[in-house]
Each structure stands twice: as structure tokens, then as C-alpha cells.
Amino acid sequence: MSAHSVSKITETPRLLFLSLVASCAGPMQAPPDAGPVASPCASCHPSHTAQFETSRHATAAVGPRYVALRDQSDLRTRAFCDSCHRPVVGTARGLSCESCHVAVGNTGTSNARLVWDRNGAIRGSFNAVQTAGHRSAVHGFISSAELCGTCHEVRGPGAFHETPYTEWAASPSATRGETCADCHMSPTPGQSSPRARGPAANETGIVSPERSLADHRFVGPDHDDAPSLLRDVLTIALAREGDELVATVQNTLRGHYYPTGARFIREAWMEVAATRIDGSRVVLRGALDSLGRLQSGPLAPLALFHDELAAGLPAESAIVSVRAMAPLERRVFRMVVGSESPVISQIIVRARYRPASVTLLQSLNVDTLVPVYEVASASIPW
Numbered sequence: 053m054s055a056h057s058v059s060k061i062t063e064t065p066r067l068l069f070l071s072l073v074a075s076c077a078g079p080m081q082a083p084p085d086a087g088p089v090a091s092p093c094a095s096c097h098p099s100h101t102a103q104f105e106t107s108r109h110a111t112a113a114v115g116p117r118y119v120a121l122r123d124q125s126d127l128r129t130r131a132f133c134d135s136c137h138r139p140v141v142g143t144a145r146g147l148s149c150e151s152c153h154v155a156v157g158n159t160g161t162s163n164a165r166l167v168w169d170r171n172g173a174i175r176g177s178f179n180a181v182q183t184a185g186h187r188s189a190v191h192g193f194i195s196s197a198e199l200c201g202t203c204h205e206v207r208g209p210g211a212f213h214e215t216p217y218t219e220w221a222a223s224p225s226a227t228r229g230e231t232c233a234d235c236h237m238s239p240t241p242g243q244s245s246p247r248a249r250g251p252a253a254n255e256t257g258i259v260s261p262e263r264s265l266a267d268h269r270f271v272g273p274d275h276d277d278a279p280s281l282l283r284d285v286l287t288i289a290l291a292r293e294g295d296e297l298v299a300t301v302q303n304t305l306r307g308h309y310y311p312t313g314a315r316f317i318r319e320a321w322m323e324v325a326a327t328r329i330d331g332s333r334v335v336l337r338g339a340l341d342s343l344g345r346l347q348s349g350p351l352a353p354l355a356l357f358h359d360e361l362a363a364g365l366p367a368e369s370a371i372v373s374v375r376a377m378a379p380l381e382r383r384v385f386r387m388v389v390g391s392e393s394p395v396i397s398q399i400i401v402r403a404r405y406r407p408a409s410v411t412l413l414q415s416l417n418v419d420t421l422v423p424v425y426e427v428a429s430a431s432i433p434w
């Protein structure tokens with residue numbers, strides 16, 4: 053909560069955004085809910101606001117899985133959860149525009165140790181034209197991986213560990229100066245590509261020049277556009293050696309591990325299915341049981357990539373092993389096809405991902421209907 057040292061408030065009615073943040077008192081007290089319609093930025097930045105409203109940032113404090121896990125924690129841990137999911141400079145639903153645009157630094161790149169200048173200008177990356185809405189200032193922190201990393205590096209109790217920032221800092225992306233925003237605020241989720249161009253504001257009487265625009269949807273595994281983020285992050289090449297299937301899996305992602313982030317709740321695995329000579333299909337490895345859970349034993353997936361946790365809910369649990377694939381890592385998996393082999397005509401291997409473990413959701417008593425996404429697939433005649 054080091055941000056308190058810079059959070060003194062002076063009322064300056066001239067500046068629109070101050071009246072919003074002025075009423076934020078501290079981490080245990082919910083800031084007022086700005087809500088989509090009342091957003092003080094929407095009138096002049098309608099497309100940024102519309103994109104942001106589809107993002108999980110906007111609703112980071114009200115996701116049912118988050119609420120269930122938070123509410124099972126003691127008060128101290130709840131305040132810890134809130135520091136990122138409902139930051140002091142934010143709304144009751146989650147992050148606000150100011151959570152990032154008045155951030156000017158941190159006291160360490162983890163655990164929400166952001167420093168906000170709530171009496172200063174809106175921070176951006178270009179020399180903005182004058183507006184009645186706010187003062188503007190260019191500030192290097194807004195474009196940095198450290199802005200994202202201060203929340204996207206979690207050292208919490210139990211299994212609440214997230215390491216995208218430290219993974220990124222040691223990655224080929226960092227070496228070439230490719231930041232989180234380069235991949236996560238481009239028009240193609242997860243890939244560094246040229247930004248769309250257009251006016252950054254739509255204020256009556258002000259001519260806004262054409263700018264290069266940052267996508268504010270923050271597409272992740274919980275966004276409607278998740279398939280475009282996840283598709284082809286891995287590639288699979290198959291070969292046959294006698295009765296053995298050899299699957300070579302390559303992580304094409306250079307920015308951090310696959311998967312990264314909240315690996316305590318995600319599931320990422322490899323499925324092996326077969327088409328028999330009679331046309332019927334069978335899942336040999338990675339079949340889901342009747343309740344939709346991943347199985348162990350002979351039907352267990354060919355490979356798992358999410359964190360292996362000790363028994364219990366994440367807060368009391370611990371990470372037993374990290375199975376995620378490092379940037380650009382290649383792994384080979386082998387499987388003896390066995391007695392079915394003579395009646396099989398084709399084998400299909402798929403890398404699958406779902407935003408939450410059904411086993412965990414069941415124990416939390418929250419909706420277990422989570423989509424399963426295909427990250428990659430390959431087939432081989434048998």
C-alpha cells in the first residue's frame with residue numbers, strides 16, 4: 053500500500069477526472085462504481101471506453117470465480133486480492149482508466165506496488181492536443197512492461213503465484229524491446245502487429261489528429277475473442293515409430309511461458325483421439341469424464357501444462373511443479389498406441405485450453421460451464 057504516500061487529494065473541480073478519484077479513501081473501502089455509462093472518459097473517448105468495457109480489467113472485482121476464492125480468505129488476504137482486482141485507483145467493479153493513466157511508477161515490480169499521481173495530468177505516450185477534459189503529459193511508465201508487471205507478478209499465499217513479468221524479462225521479447233502492450237494492445241491479440249490508426253478522441257470543437265491506437269480489449273482467456281489469442285500458440289508435428297506415436301510440440305510464443313498468469317486455475321492439456329477403420333472415434337488420452345473433469349490414470353492427457361497443485365483450495369495449497377513451456381521451447385511426447393493400433397486408421401492430437409479447472413469450480417460451488425479452446429491440432433494416418 054505504498055501508494056498512500058502519493059495519494060493526497062486536493063479538490064480541483066477544473067479537472068474532470070479528479071472528482072472521480074477524489075473519493076477513493078483506502079483499500080478496504082470500495083470506491084464508487086463509475087459504471088460504463090457514467091465513465092468520465094466515455095464522452096470524448098467512446099471507442100477506448102467501449103473496448104475497455106469488454107475487458108476483464110473492467111470487471112476484475114466481480115468475476116464469480118474471483119469472488120468465490122476471495123470470500124473464502126481471511127480479511128488480510130482479501131485486502132491483498134483487492135489491491136490488484138479492485139485497486140485504490142479503480143472502481144468497485146475493477147480497474148478504471150486512471151488505474152493505468154495516472155500511474156507514474158512503482159516501488160517494486162510485483163504485488164500491485166504502483167505509485168499513482170492523482171493530482172497530476174493524464175499520462176500518455178504522445179504530445180496530446182489541448183482539451184477541456186484534462187491536462188495531458190507524456191510519461192514513459194505508461195508504455196512500459198513494468199506498468200503491467202506490477203499487477204501481473206503475484207507473490208501471494210498458497211498457489212496464488214503469477215510470473216508473466218519475470219518470464220518476460222528473461223524472454224526473447226524483452227531482448228528485442230517488445231513489451232506486453234506491443235502484443236496485448238495490438239489489433240491481433242497476442243501478436244505484435246501494426247496498430248490501427250485514427251483519432252484518439254472525439255471532442256466537440258477539437259480537431260484530433262490521426263494517431264496510432266492501442267486496443268483496450270485486453271483479450272485474454274476469459275475474453276470472447278480468446279480463440280484468436282490462443283489459436284496456434286503451439287504447433288504439433290506427429291511421427292510414427294513402430295506402434296509408438298511421437299508428438300513434437302513447439303511453443304511459438306517468445307514473450308513468456310505457455311500458459312502464464314493464473315496457472316493455479318487454468319487447464320492446458322494434450323488430447324489424443326483416433327478414428328477407427330470402421331469410422332468410429334475414440335479418445336485414447338485426455339478424455340473428460342461425465343462431469344467434464346480431466347481424468348488421471350490410463351486416460352490422463354498425454355501432457356499437462358498448467359501448474360500442479362497440492363490438494364486443497366489455492367490459498368492453502370502450494371505449487372508442486374510448474375509444467376508450462378518456456379518461450380520457444382520444444383518438447384517431445386511419446387505414446388505406445390497398444391492393442392487398438394491395428395484397427396486405427398488415423399490419429400489426431402490436440403492441444404486444448406480452458407480458463408478454469410472444473411474440479412476446482414465444483415469445490416467452489418460456482419458455474420462449471422467453461423469453454424474448451426483448441427490451441428493446436430495435427431493428424432497422422434495410422
Ligand code: HEC
Nearest residue numbers: 069092093096149176177178180181183185188189252253
Ligand atoms: C472533454 C473531452 C475529454 C475527456 C472528458 C477526456 N479526454 Fe482524454 N483526451 C481528449 C483529447 C481531445 C485528447 C487529445 C487527443 C490527441 O491529441 O490526439 C485526449 C488525450 C488523452 C490521452 C493521451 C494523452 C497523451 O499525452 O498521450 C489519454 C491517455 C486520455 N486522453 C485519457 C483520458 C481518460 C483516462 C479520461 C477520463 C479520466 C479522459 N481522457 C477524458 C479529450 C478528453
Ligand code: HEC
Nearest residue numbers: 200204216217220225231232235242307310311312313314
Ligand atoms: C510476443 C507477444 C507477447 C508478449 C511480449 C507478451 N505476451 Fe502475454 N500472451 C501472448 C499470447 C500469444 C498469449 C496466449 C497464450 C498464453 O496464455 O500463454 C498470452 C497470454 C497472456 C496472459 C493470459 C495467460 C493465461 O493463460 O491466463 C496474460 C495474463 C499475459 N499474457 C500477460 C502478459 C504480460 C504482463 C506481458 C509483459 C510482461 C506479456 N503478456 C507479454 C503474447 C505475448
Ligand code: HEC
Nearest residue numbers: 093097100101104148149152177194195233252264265266
Ligand atoms: C491496463 C492499463 C490501461 C487501462 C486500464 C487503460 N489504458 Fe489507455 N492506454 C494504456 C496503454 C499502455 C496505452 C498506450 C501507450 C503506448 O502507446 O505505448 C494507452 C493509450 C490510451 C490512449 C491514447 C491513444 C491510443 O489508443 O494509444 C487513450 C486515449 C486511452 N488510452 C484512453 C483510455 C481510456 C478512456 C481508458 C478507460 C476506458 C483507458 N485508456 C484504460 C493502458 C491502459
Ligand code: HEC
Nearest residue numbers: 108112115136137199200203232236270271272273274275
Ligand atoms: C492495477 C492492476 C493491473 C494492471 C496495471 C494491469 N493489469 Fe491486466 N489484469 C489485472 C487483473 C486483476 C486481471 C484479472 C481480471 C480477472 O479476470 O479477474 C488482469 C487480466 C489481464 C489479462 C487477461 C484477461 C482475460 O481475459 O483473462 C490480460 C491479457 C491483461 N490483464 C493484460 C494487461 C496488460 C497488457 C497490462 C499493461 C498495459 C495490464 N494488464 C496491466 C490487473 C492489472
Ligand code: HEC
Nearest residue numbers: 115117118121122132133136163164203204206312313314
Ligand atoms: C498482484 C496482483 C494480484 C493479486 C494481489 C491477486 N491477483 Fe488474482 N489475478 C491477477 C492478475 C494479473 C490476473 C490475470 C492472470 C491471467 O489472466 O492469467 C489474476 C487472475 C485471477 C483469477 C483468474 C480469473 C478468474 O476470474 O477466473 C482468479 C480466480 C484470481 N485472480 C483470484 C485472486 C484471489 C482470490 C486473490 C487473493 C488471494 C488474488 N487473485 C490476488 C492479479 C492479482
